[in-house]
Amino acid sequence: MLFTPTHAEQRSRAAHDLRLGRPVRVDGPEGGAAVFAAETLTEERLTQARAIGRPVLAITAWRAETLKVQVYDGDLARLAVPETEGLRWISGVIDPARDLSMPMKGPFKAERGGSADVSRAAISLAKGAHLLPAALLVPLSEPTPDLLSLTVEAALDDQLVALSPVSSARVPLAAAKDARLHIFREPGGEEHYAIEIGSPRRDAPVLARLHSACFTGDLLDSLKCDCGPQLRAALAQMGAEGSGILLYLNQEGRGIGLANKMRAYDLQDQGFDTVDANHRLGFEDDERDFRIGAQLLRSLGVSQVRLMTNNPAKIARMESCDIAVAERVPLRVGETPENSGYLATKIAKSGHLT
Numbered sequence: 320m321l322f323t324p325t326h327a328e329q330r331s332r333a334a335h336d337l338r339l340g341r342p343v344r345v346d347g348p349e350g351g352a353a354v355f356a357a358e359t360l361t362e363e364r365l366t367q368a369r370a371i372g373r374p375v376l377a378i379t380a381w382r383a384e385t386l387k388v389q390v391y392d393g394d395l396a397r398l399a400v401p402e403t404e405g406l407r408w409i410s411g412v413i414d415p416a417r418d419l420s421m422p423m424k425g426p427f428k429a430e431r432g433g434s435a436d437v438s439r440a441a442i443s444l445a446k447g448a449h450l451l452p453a454a455l456l457v458p459l460s461e462p463t464p465d466l467l468s469l470t471v472e473a474a475l476d477d478q479l480v481a482l483s484p485v486s487s488a489r490v491p492l493a494a495a496k497d498a499r500l501h502i503f504r505e506p507g508g509e510e511h512y513a514i515e516i517g518s519p520r521r522d523a524p525v526l527a528r529l530h531s532a533c534f535t536g537d538l539l540d541s542l543k544c545d546c547g548p549q550l551r552a553a554l555a556q557m558g559a560e561g562s563g564i565l566l567y568l569n570q571e572g573r574g575i576g577l578a579n580k581m582r583a584y585d586l587q588d589q590g591f592d593t594v595d596a597n598h599r600l601g602f603e604d605d606e607r608d609f610r611i612g613a614q615l616l617r618s619l620g621v622s623q624v625r626l627m628t629n630n631p632a633k634i635a636r637m638e639s640c641d642i643a644v645a646e647r648v649p650l651r652v653g654e655t656p657e658n659s660g661y662l663a664t665k666i667a668k669s670g671h672l673t
């Protein structure tokens with residue numbers, strides 16, 4: 320067929336529709352469903368959904384654990400939306416903002432039996448749209464020419480899309496006058512940046528840093544995390560050594576997006592740590608894909624690095640993507656009274672190196 324979209328293109332288009340509040344169609348071996356991101360659902364669309372069939376709300380096992388919902392489907396749970404309930408009920412289930420003020424939400428009864436594949440695909444699409452990881456599904460039997468349609472397989476395909484170099488120019492920095500900024504584009508997705516200091520030799524390990532975007536830390540100098548000082552210290556060390564590559568990966572909030580990160584911060588103000596806050600929202604503690612970093616390094620001709628990090632997951636991922644980590648260069652800077660709990664949690668729960 321002419322112009323058949325790839326799986327990645329379908330996922331990217333689905334993310335746009337879900338953010339618009341539009342449903343997409345997901346088909347699995349046991350049939351198809353209209354899938355709505357629960358976060359962008361409106362009363363009007365819920366009414367339309369109910370006219371087609373019985374809606375089910377799919378949430379992750381992490382969110383289910385907070386709500387004391389029995390999990391029969393491994394990593395997710397499916398809840399029938401009671402006929403007497405509407406958007407307010409849905410928002411109470413998916414959004415932990417009111418967990419403490421509305422503790423008596425349940426009891427909830429999870430569906431069991433049948434395949435949960437379409438629900439799994441739906442949650443994955445909602446995550447890809449940087450929305451809360453929850454979806455409303457209504458079974459479809461009729462053809463739906465107005466809906467973007469994809470298979471479970473396409474929705475769950477996690478093959479990395481090839482990033483293409485777009486443009487590159489000299490940008491003198493305070494930390495290093497001899498710096499170039501390279502822009503890479505993930506088709507239909509984020510752009511990621513590489514800051515190349517000096518002219519690192521490719522036949523020796525390159526001083527490198529995989530930095531994940533942190534609007535609050537990098538730009539606002541937030542005291543809640545160590546990102547800003549880490550960014551500046553990494554560039555300063557590269558400047559002092561005369562060469563290095565800092566990848567600035569647009570994976571805000573460990574991959575959940577800034578809006579969800581602020582939801583997580585709000586939960587942290589209610590006493591939950593950085594890991595538990597992600598879990599209460601329904602996310603893994605880290606949703607980032609470091610394969611992107613390895614791919615960028617490779618396209619810059621780098622195959623061995625001295626990696627500036629305290630995060631063993633970054634090292635493991637480089638190694639599994641054939642980027643040799645010749646040395647781990649610790650990067651411990653910027654501890655404040657406001658972020659000492661956050662840093663301690665990363666050591667205690669996320670295996671961070673001291």
Ligand SMILES: Nc1nc2c(ncn2[C@@H]2O[C@H](COP(=O)(O)OP(=O)(O)OP(=O)(O)O)[C@@H](O)[C@H]2O)c(=O)[nH]1
Pocket residue numbers: 529530531532533534544546549570571572573574575580583584593597627628629630633665
């Ligand atoms: N979800 C969430 N993300 C956070 C929080 N605090 C900071 N972040 C994000 O965490 C990421 C920090 O990434 P990195 O600087 O790569 O830190 P790291 O994984 O600890 O690894 P190293 O710094 O290399 O040791 C950024 O994307 C921040 O936006 C938080 O409380 N919750």
Ligand SMILES: [Zn+2]
Pocket residue numbers: 533535536537544545546547
């Ligand atoms: Zn940060």
